[in-house]
Amino acid sequence: MDAFFSPMILFFALGSVAALIRSDLAIPETISKAVALYLMAAIGLKGGVQLSDSGYSGDLLAAGLAGVALSLLLPFPAFWLARLLGRLDRMNAGAIAAHYGSVSVVTFVTGVEVLKGVGLAADGFMVAVMALMEAPAILMGIWLARAGTGTTHGSNGHSMVEAFTNGSVVLLTGSFLIGLSVGREGFSPVAPLFEGGFKGMLCLFLLDMGLIATRQFMETRSLTPALVISAVVVALFNGTVGVFVGTLVGLAPGSAAALGILAGSASYIAAPAAVRLALPHVNLGLPLTMALAVTFPFNIIFGIPVIVAMARWLSTLW
Template identity: 55%
Template structure:
């Protein structure tokens, strides 16, 4: 209960709730798109740099290797678990079920950044190498989702090279991994001159970004014409199940409490940046309004408000 109260009274979460309430009330409050993109770039660069610096201090450890293996396995397997529910209970066709399942196997950078900030404030900050795990988990789910969506197809559309480029070189992967390796090479001494830019303003920037995310999530949900009660229920069931599995798995392989909770958050989160970009190229016939409404309109708010404290409490209980 203390974790839940601390999360719900955090300015970061309150700004997100403010955005959702404002959009639901049809307010004209908005963050200009160029500014929102700049905030996103800043957050990814900052989290990558700090993760790289942390790994440079601790070195490459067995825990890092185990966490990376667990994260990649989760990302690849989760779409195969989600797909039958999406086609059966959710009544989706093969293409849309494959596209949605890929979103749930991949990860949300903003959900992870928010969880990291909250966990750190509660003295259970995850290890720096979890940033590398985050980056590694973006791609395997896209492969799984496409394999599921294209089952039974006899021909290739010739777009494989373009898709591979889109998956491996999309902005979030390049900036996260690039800044991670910069932090790794610079170390604490090299990071010190730029620390005032990437540490002090971080929480304030995250507040503004989550205000925008609250606005976007609520408006996406209001405008959606594809969302059903069954799909909304799956949008909550998936993060609950995946987050519990990720947290238990993280604890089982020996991660500290914060890192195990972070692995749970990664398992629970759903992509709304990298995977939509890949799906637009590989599965143009899939409905963007459907997979974005589920990942951004249902799962993202659930994780930000309830999922993060839930997985933190679970990690503390079993850790």
């Protein structure tokens, strides 16, 4: 519950309040874009360094492959629910898919602490798995958004190339590989910038996202009951799949639960930053509000306990 009172979440709330009272508070577009680029580089670098620190093992390989596979596949339920139940166009459904295939760092950190408290501590390498799961879902969401839209590039193959060569995706994956290759020692000279300033920049980013989400929500009223239901259903479905997959690949109950928590979460940091750059015409406030105002509190209060109970139950069957 303390996650609700972190500075990052409170800055998002501040942006929402400012929008609700119709304040003229605004983050200039150039600064907002620069902050998004910074976050992409920092998230990628730190993820690569974390994987370098954790080392390699059979369990890490199994968890990493399972995480990447989930990240590639789990955008699809969110996409089709948004299309069929929410009746959204392909671009906005793809943006939602990117958010719901990617992961929430705050949800994961909260879940890891809950697991420790109940005696099901997750393996340390799950932090590296979290890092691996961010980019693939964003790539898939961008592809789902653009595939078959009849753009000037034509075919779905061109849409896929476009998704993989998009600037934000190149920065996220490229910085991850840099962090992996240089390791902790190579990262230390730039750590003050990318670690010391990260939370402050994240506060500014979420302040901007609070302004955007609330203003677009107020203008469009697009968060329908069907989309609220979709946000909860996808969280439960993806989390359940994650726990089952983690158990099937042989992870300990705590790590299987951690994989379920990752799968059931929705990104409100990496995905909004990437989607804002890659799909500038979508209603970004919609997936962000679904992820942060619906799925995040649901997971903190209900989703994590359900996943923990499921991991315990599955461990008695295998």
